[in-house]
Amino acid sequence: xxxxxxxxxxxxxxxxxxxxxxxxxxxxxxxxxxxxxxxxxxxxxxxxxxxxxxxxxxxxxxxxxxxxxxxxxxxxxxxxxxxxxxxxxxxxxxxxxxxxxxxxxxxxxxxxxxxxxxxxxxxxxxxxxxxxxxxxxxxxxxxxxxxxxxxxxxxxxxxxxxxxxxxxxxxxxxxxxxxxxxxxxxxxxxxxxxxxxxxxxxx
Numbered sequence: 573x574x575x576x577x578x579x580x581x582x583x584x585x586x587x588x589x590x591x592x593x594x595x596x597x598x599x600x601x602x603x604x605x606x607x608x609x610x611x612x613x614x615x616x617x618x619x620x621x622x623x624x625x626x627x628x629x630x631x632x633x634x635x636x637x638x639x640x641x642x643x644x645x646x647x648x649x650x651x652x653x654x655x656x657x658x659x660x661x662x663x664x665x666x667x668x669x670x671x672x673x674x675x676x677x678x679x680x681x682x683x684x685x686x687x688x689x690x691x692x693x694x695x696x697x698x699x700x701x702x703x704x705x706x707x708x709x710x711x712x713x714x715x716x717x718x719x720x721x722x723x724x725x726x727x728x729x730x731x732x733x734x735x736x737x738x739x740x741x742x743x744x745x746x747x748x749x750x751x752x753x754x755x756x757x758x759x760x761x762x763x764x765x766x767x768x769x770x771x772x773x774x775x
Contacts, residue, residue, distance in 0.1 A: 574598055574709070574716045576725040577638075577689045578608035579625060580696065580753045583769075585724045587734035590769035594705045597693075598722055599686070600712040602635040603627075608725035609638065610685060612753040616660045619746045623653045627685055639686040654678035657755070664741050666762035670699055699758060701766045732774040 573592040577599065578585065585608070589595050603609065610625040626644040630636055643649075657674075661667040673695055682688040697706075724731060733751045738761050740748060749756075757765050 573719040573721050574713075575721045576601070576608065577686065577693060578612075578725050579610055579623075579689055580612045580692060580755055581608060582613075582724065582751050583736055583754055583757050584731075584734040584751050584774070585721060586696075586700070586754045586757075587736065587769045587772050587774070588719075588721050588724070589704075590700070590702060590766060592704055592719075594707060594718075596707050596709055596716070596718055598712075599639055599708050600710070601638050601722065603638040603641045603685075604726070606726075609641075609689070612755070614657065614660050614753050615740050615742055615746065615749050615756055616656065617742055617745070619742075620749050620752070621656065621660070623656055625649055625653075625685060625688070639684075641685045642683055643685050643688065645681075645683065650678045661741060661755070661759040664759040667759045669762065670758060673699060696754060696758075700754070700769070701763070734769070734772045735775045736768050736772045738768070 573588060573594070574596045575585065575589050575592075575598065577597055610627055612623050614621050614623065626647045626649055628642040628644050654675075658667075658671075677688070677692055677695065682691070736757065737748060738757065740756065740760055754765075757768070761768060
């Protein structure tokens with residue numbers, strides 16, 4: 573499967589990746605706004621919450637390569653995002669078991685969005701226990717031979733989502749919220765997450 577490199581990535585994206593023998597991770601695409609490249613959604617006390625990484629824009633018409641996009645660190649986004657994750661998940665069953673591995677991502681200096689997301693992707697693969705093969709693309713193919721998951725990074729595109737249901741921290745207050753960041757599944761289900769991803773269907 574050809575998969576996008578995202579800011580944590582949704583449960584659906586990781587379900588597809590967990591079920592793939594080989595992941596071709598896209599690194600040659602153009603950057604697009606308002607996608608999972610710099611956004612993720614978590615389940616906070618008041619419902620669905622978006623966390624967005626601010627980026628530097630070209631300031632002129634045209635596209636720039638995703639792997640060239642710089643993070644706008646004039647905003648304290650790392651501390652804000654980390655506080656949001658702590659607030660949303662500190663009472664979840666597994667947050668305390670994973671927070672040390674995630675801590676450095678929000679307390680180290682990153683200037684390039686692709687580099688930050690790569691570091692996050694590698695940590696998440698380790699925490700989830702994903703052992704399938706990952707190959708970085710060397711050129712952009714509009715119509716690849718492999719299953720194309722790149723559209724899954726666009727929140728506005730309607731697509732099938734992973735049929736995974738589990739208890740979330742604020743389920744009693746807000747009900748179950750589907751297809752959030754993979755962190756939501758990981759903090760709530762821990763080691764069982766990879767099994768749920770591998771066996772789930774899509775609807």
